[in-house]
Amino acid sequence: MGTDTTMRPSDATPATAAAAGPRGTRFGGFNGTVLGIELRRMLRNRRTIVFAMVLPAALLLSFSGQSGWRDRVGSGNVAAYVLISIALYGAALTAAAGGSMVAMERTTGWNRQLRLTPINPVAAILVKAMVALVMGACAIAVVYVVGAAQGKADMPVHLWFVCPLLTLVCTLTFAALGVFVGYIVPGENAMQIIGPGLALLSFLGGVFIPLDQYAASVREVAYWTPMYGVSEIARAPLTHELPWYAVVNAVAWFALFVAGAAWRMSRDTARA
């Protein structure tokens, strides 16, 4: 190749820098190129798209035949309650899938490759968190758009924005869960556990069916499961109900999963 790759001293011309694309490590390597490629990776993954976008929307449509759909709940109706719940489920699943991908690529040595670049480890994790949030937001948006088109959900206009935002914050817990599980169950198998596992936890945590319809003994267990707290929080603006133990539940599981993910990640880094 005849082009110039000589050892260049400090005279990198603006032209060269511009041709080379977006540059600069001002944010520790957090840049648009990386974010764009990471997002495209997620969108290319058919399994993620089915789990994150298609499945929750289909779930919402299939629930809509139920009786009592228009009964009042708090400041809205049951349809709105179900809408919020299913959006949470979809976003949690998407975030967990993204998290397990992080673990997978780290165990295959991608982080070693990144460590040969100036990227800051914190920036690397921030990129992943951003991607998880964007994908979670997409999953939520799909469910809300389908719900709005369906026209059965009824709640005050501001809740159409407040509830999805709360849901998005809650999905961070499941991004951390995904990282944690991804380390413990390496490779593609992580999603085989996370998929059914989250569905089970969602039923148990009262995401799909309100807990007061369960037997008391089941309810006692449900209060301790990770989906319970976040689902109560996501629906609180609608129901005007938020037991203190639901908040404790959400915070505790968030802390636990983040600690677990950080623990596995630091062990992994030490080994590299």
Added chain:
Amino acid sequence: MATTSPHIARLAPDPSGHPAIDIVDVTKTFGDVHAVRGVDLAIEQGEIVAFLGPNGAGKSTTIDMILGLSEPTSGTVEVLGMSPRAAISHGYVSAVLQSGGLLRDITVRETVRYIGSLFPSSQPVDEVLAAAGITELADRRVGKCSGGEVQRLRFAIALLPDPRLLALDEPTTGMDVEGRRVFWNAIRRDAARGRTVLFATHYLEEADQYADRIVLMSHGRIVADGTGAQVKALAGGRTVRATLPHPDVDAIAAIAGVDSVEIRGEQVLIHSADSDAVARHLLTRTSARDIEITSEGLEQAFLNLTADHEGNG
């Protein structure tokens, strides 16, 4: 972006000449395993050095420490007068690693863009693709590339920061003949402009052909350091094995060309550059029988070289 580049542009190579690599009394242990047992090594800027040794010799561990991927248990490693991590942050050092995992679900070009965006200043994507000979693979998914193609992609990535030091761990693994040719041509072209290259290999031939200097490593130590010719002389030779009770070790060791004599019960193993002289001695002056002469692979030569340093340990 362009306005910021003058501030973060790389410095000219230091004319006062820090060594490209300066390793002082470095050891590295993993639990009970002593991967590196006391290495001193200085490599000047512009040298092409082969790190030669069998698997498990400590080559990869040493390269990891040069790249700041792991910390020495004791001793110091400096790269261009600074810590390995600082040198990487400046884009002065890059590497092709055996174990560097790539993302399988993005394309070759996306991989290069991804890594390139992380450096303060990097070569244009198309240039490094061409230099590594993978322009026509640009839109292929990494997961669909062969081992040799992935290795060339790793090389393209390593060229991105236009490094002053390039460390290569078994760089041509999986490459076909054409791939090797393109690869080494690119390496030599850049080396001619002053880039320092350190590559690990277990092929004596590859080391001899492309390096100015060969550093021979075995069992975590440097056992030889010199030109290709010097190391080849060490690695040559044959082993003569014979049954000979109570041999006169001193007399055997005095034969021209003999560099080691080992007694195993009634067996004597003699390593020599001139096996004929040894055989003649054994047959005419001793009661030796069952004489076997074997020429040894490089692997065995390494073991012989190391045996002197290791004793029975």
